[in-house]
Amino acid sequence: MDPYILMRNITKVYPNGIAAIKGVDFSVEKGEIHGLIGENGAGKTTLMKILFGMERPTAGTISVAGQTVKMTSPHTAIKMKLGMVQQHFMLVPTFTVAENLVLGMEPKQGITFLLQRAIELTEDLSRQYGLPVPPRAITSDLSVGLQQRVEILKILLRKAECLIFDEPTSVLTPLETKELFCAMQRLATEGKVIIFITHKLREVKEIADRITILRNGKRVAVCKAADVSEQDITRMMVGEAKIPAPVKRTTVSGPSVLSVRGLTCQRKDGHIAVCNLSFDVAAGEILAIAGIMGNGQTELVEALTGLYPCLTGTITVNGEDVSTASPRRIRLCGLSHIPADRMGRGIAAPGSITDNLIIDRYFKAEFSRHSIFGLRKKQIRQHGEILRQRFNIKAPTAMMPVQLLSGGNMQRVVIAREFTAAANLMIADQPTQGIDIASTLDVRQRLLDDRNAGKAILLISADLSEILQLADRIVVLYNGEITAHFSTPAEITTEELGYYMLGAAQQAGPEIEQAA
């Protein structure tokens, strides 16, 4: 029997000459959950966009249920009973769940929209597939997990036989992930075809029947999930050579570079997000802030970098009081900053790679003649080109707009700028979030190198293993306060750290004061 979905020898070359996919074969059987795994930029999303008709392949054929089709648009794909759950949900926020579900195929009588009928349809469908949703609720009031469920139902209502999930767990809580996996399994037993794009090894091992691994636009392997270990998959995803040796720690801390005393920050709605924080970061050390997101990390970083004013307290960078200074002034005092919000704060998406690389330094004598016409174009171009090569940003030239890059390469632009800033203090806020294994390892190595070169680094990360691997000292932030301080991270476990992060335990005052 032919596989339900069969993609043969798919190649995609973009007009700018980058080959995103080179001769990939891909097939999925009925009733199967198929994991499509690979690093950022490996071509997973491109391959699925081609299958779903959002992009045209340069070469290759697609057949669905034994029938060769030209996928010219998502409408063709929907007609062929394919459906895609995008990372960004296709739901109208102010509509009710039922309205979103029937949009485009509304039940009606004459010219009147039958809301009651839409609600019944929603209830029937959600009973049929065991995916409960509140039909009358306003969509924007729902949790991300429920919104995703509405998306799935929306696809099922359109009679999809094949569901493509694009990194569906990246926005979910662990419990929601579990529920999603149950739903996926149930759909598979009913004979639906499930394609699951991810770069999370554990998930693909847990849920997938078979796995296709992509690397650099090529198919590296297709195998049964049960037959391979996570290490095997990693090796195939990353390639052999890139796994680096562990770094030696040379903890000789110098004088304090960043000093925070009694810092309190208020959110725009009046909520006190950070309360009376005091800590120091010394030259030659990495201080990591552990904590569940939303416990004041964002506000702390915004205060330290001058992006949002703090209420009370002092912030000193290299001996200079910067409590009320502008972001540029603080940067000139020696701060560099990798923001967590990459698209909003890290890059200017329509600008070129070069523009993004000089955005913190264009005014310096090196690049500017200090008059309004005075940018030194040649030096700027050279600078961009050098950094592009040094930081391995995958683009034909440094003049390319950043928005055309993949997520991982965008982060490389940020990394390139911040690691080459004339600074001895770095605030790295989620520096490896959403980037692939090779880039992650590269960023961590750079952080350690800089630390060894005598820089002070404040690391904020949601990834506990990252914190335990890199930090010389750890503080735990809970509800806007420091609830624990560890000066010897080697001696603590993830579980122990977890207690403090959840607020189940709290150290006594004197121990916390050591942070300062």
Place this chain on the structure above:
Amino acid sequence: MADILQAVLNVGFAFAIIRITTPIAFAALGAIITDLAGTINIALEGIMLQAAFWGVFVSAITQNVWLGLAAGVLSGLSLAAILGYLNLHLKADLIIAGIALNILAAGSTVFFLYVLAGDRGVSVSLRSLVLPSIVLPVIAEIPAIGAIISGHHILTYVAILAVFVLHYLLYKTPFGLRLRAVGEHPVAAQSVGISTVKIKFIALLLSGLLASLGGLFISMGYVSWFSRDMIAGRGFIGLIAAAVAGRSAWRTLGGALIFGTAEALTFVLPIWGIASELTNMFPYVITLIALTIWGRKRIRSGKRQIDNTSGDRKF
């Protein structure tokens, strides 16, 4: 003071408010429909002017008031269609195209008035007709209320009817659902096969239709002639009334009533001895005040939105 109260608290004044609100309400309803579809019809003013002229001209030539009405509506619709074509097919900037059409309407009406009728500025040589007024049976007999509600121009009643129809269209029909989806999340609408271009085009045409009726009311009811720039900003005031009122046809009517009242006051305030040069500013000053209040409200709700998103931002 007693004079003022007497001038304001009488049936004549209430009747005047309804009359004066009519063209603003048409413009505002036209604005709300494009607003909900995620587009904006800056050319409302020009469409009203164009319809006002061609209605007067054709009714004078044919001596048939209904042909005048049809001509006015057609001329307004064609302007709206040009805006849709420029913006949706040729991808011209909506604001710039709208401004261009407003200037076109201001220029072309004066041009054709001179070429076709030989008049400069005012259509003195055209014997144009007015659309009829309607005395409502039964209601007209009720004391006070009858005098306020009955006896209005036919288009005033059409405006009231339009509020009902528009409310139903926007909130109770599949078309309304699609239109609001296009306005709020166009990519989501496209992903289920809704053509955003088609929906926006229809919305622009509907707004053109409503604005045309507003323009025709002014030249074939409110007064019985055409004069250059006779819309005097009512199209823009309608846009603002819709923006201030928000996403509902009923509240849009309310917004239009505020501006209509402001304009009606300009006729009675001179009794108090206020210079008419000052009172004539009144509708526009009200507009500025309304925009300021609306802007502040929006900044506040915008802030709340930012806080909401940063509150559950995932890393």
